[in-house]
Amino acid sequence: MSLNYRIIFHLMGLLLLCNGGFMIIAAIFSGIYNDGATLDITLAAIVTMIIGTLSMFLTRGHKKEVKKKEGYIIVTGGWLVMSLSGVLPYLFSGAIPDFTNAFFETISGYTTTGASILDDIEALPEGILFWRSLTHWIGGMGIIVLAIAILPLLGIGGMQLFAAEAPGPSSDKLHPRITDTAKRLWLIYFGYTVAETILLKLAGMSFFDAINHSLATLSTGGFSTKNLSTAYWNDQPLIQYIIILFMFLAGSNFVLSYYAFKGKVQKILFDEEFKFYTIFVVGFTIVSALVVYFKANVAVSEYHPMIWGEAESAFRHSLFQVLSVITTTGFVTADFTNWTHFLTIFYFGLFFLGGCAGSTSGGIKVMRHLLIIKNGLLEFKRTLHSNAVIPVRYNNKTVREHIVYNIIAFFVLYMLMFIIGSLVLGALGLDFESAIGGAASSLGNVGPGLGSLNPLSNFNGLPALGKWWCGFLMLLGRLELFTVLILFTPYFWKKI
């Protein structure tokens, strides 16, 4: 059985066509703000759409059937094709003239990582900044389809577990499930984005900043239009609380939001992952806030203006940073690597957590941690009772053994890629803390790292190879490892 390359190229063409369409929106934005980049962005859109149309035209009359193996190629290829075409607005406008830098910024966008190479963000034309935020939002749309419709069918990392809960017809065919489920959840995604934009505008942000930050929040991306990131609004707590609310929503399962709007609140109350996601956010915020309040001497810092008192400041910055890291958004209101040694390690640990499955967040994700911890505790019981068969339960259902296996294998692979990721960054000259933080952050699609890649710094200091490597790690993490790595195994290319 050989691969159906025609449909692969056909779908890549379709993606390019859509991407060109999105560029048009950015061009319109550029035109409204009269930022001088309108023609360049339009040109990028035209080039992208022409290539897309050509690719679709040349592969017309393909067989409609997409099998598992083609699925892996389409997912990885799709993200690459988007990133390769997404650089055009940067290159054509000269906003980011260097290809490596432009590609880094773009893949960081589509993977919703939000690590940036820009030293002066505010110097860029509005249309380009909007395009930058839009790459996040497009990436987020992709992730929703991926998590809810594609990965479960491809059998990746335990995603089967909650796919059963997703709305839409339950079918084994890719096509109807994708279109039907995706449409419902995209509507919620779109609605949340509009809601956040309105609230931020009402709270005092400019419309431009409001829409950009909303695009970057719901996708858990983290690009900001300000050099200071969200620390720019440290004197306006209300704005930060609004972002906090939407980060929390973006890191939760969109399927639950869907049920909430359908009035089925019990679905949320009985969801184990949501419960622990909330517990983690609250618990870790308390720990961080107490340490910041009693141990970190930030009272006098420029970044922590005491608008509503020192306690509120410690609480808000902790809540914001905990959510920003757990949901892997990566917005920055304060440099957590500068609070205390303990909090540096603490937040580094949170790089690995991730939000809920079915959200746009990266990382390992709460569901997987829960299953791994449950299985670990049961292992003690199994050890005592001579390896009796004691299954793991999740949301009151027994989890099939091979799914637990799959999740643990994901965890091990994640750790392995983290170690290799750190080693490569170390080989490229980064010191211990920067290398380890950079690898963990890229793999988890968080954004800010540690050391020289700390939240107030950026990734521009990396050597070119380091930028490519981090981009690879972002893609790997974003596509749940297996989807990308499976393409490198001999099993994949064997004809059976």
Add this chain to the structure above:
Amino acid sequence: MSLNYRIIFHLMGLLLLCNGGFMIIAAIFSGIYNDGATLDITLAAIVTMIIGTLSMFLTRGHKKEVKKKEGYIIVTGGWLVMSLSGVLPYLFSGAIPDFTNAFFETISGYTTTGASILDDIEALPEGILFWRSLTHWIGGMGIIVLAIAILPLLGIGGMQLFAAEAPGPSSDKLHPRITDTAKRLWLIYFGYTVAETILLKLAGMSFFDAINHSLATLSTGGFSTKNLSTAYWNDQPLIQYIIILFMFLAGSNFVLSYYAFKGKVQKILFDEEFKFYTIFVVGFTIVSALVVYFKANVAVSEYHPMIWGEAESAFRHSLFQVLSVITTTGFVTADFTNWTHFLTIFYFGLFFLGGCAGSTSGGIKVMRHLLIIKNGLLEFKRTLHSNAVIPVRYNNKTVREHIVYNIIAFFVLYMLMFIIGSLVLGALGLDFESAIGGAASSLGNVGPGLGSLNPLSNFNGLPALGKWWCGFLMLLGRLELFTVLILFTPYFWKKI
């Protein structure tokens, strides 16, 4: 079914009696060198033996039967009882007057970690230094029994896998297997120690240094009698090559040595773990040597005298440090955290490797890594073929699923304890690199850490709580996590 506490206390008494006997040997050493500590060590021996005899006397007439649950208590309790009594020579002689420090040094000894709080090792009486090395060697004896006879029966971390290969009668009862298997392997352990002592003496070491370093090599402990550790002999390559040879043996499975002496060389050639252990050592040495030679500017360093040229120096120090870290011996000929950023991360990664199962080394161990990697690769195959049952094979045999499960759970638990370990050290004020390095090193029973705990430094700068915490991590790592942690689970204390 209630626990048979009488036999637990009886065996603790027996251990104390043995430990007192070992102290007598140290006292004799002390007398020969006339170091002024002879009476103190003798007093420590007498106190220990009296308590041991009392405990045995009071629990005479116990039921002989040891069940699984008592097994866990005996193992953890045994190491604690040894450590608590092992402090006496330090305290009585005033060599280490502080209890926390003395306990740290002792548990670091018995767990064969080799982390020290001594600022000036050479100032100590010979008898005390010998006792210090002896705690390593006693710990090593304990580990051999543990790994080959006890842990497999307790069902810990996949140790069942190679227990089938161990010599001696295969029985499910603890008693005959322990005595029979242990005796054969202890003989090899003892023989290697004697052989290394003789070779080191012939190569130019003093007898005292030779025997101490042999005790610390075969147990993969790493205490040295010199402040510079084995870097003291950086101008005598032959001595270091001898230590290299015995580190390699100490990190390999003693069961294989047994078969080698029986003439069954094919057992070694067909052992998968030994093959990869060798490949790892050779491969990692090559990487390290190339980086040291071409990138690290050590040509002029005092620690790297060019006795046999710069290339040999780079090779020797790399081989020495790779073996020292992989076998978790922790001897130091050069500060690998001072070579390049890449090598710091590289050696940090090796902290997690460990030697072979059935050796005295700590860490995760090669066998577990092999099974985890094999299972991870097969997971790709399972993903492609809709989770078909594809078992892991090891040494040409199918490994039962629950053993693979158990090994992976061990790995996850190891990572979890590493993270918690780092967080606690961070909370105690250690910086990122020191906290992470210290936790990994303690858990893996390596010895030297990173940052402020680098190979040329020691653990004396830790706050008292940090010393206790590191001691706990050492015990945890040494007893393969489950053995200790299971005592903290509710399952354990439930009567069934």
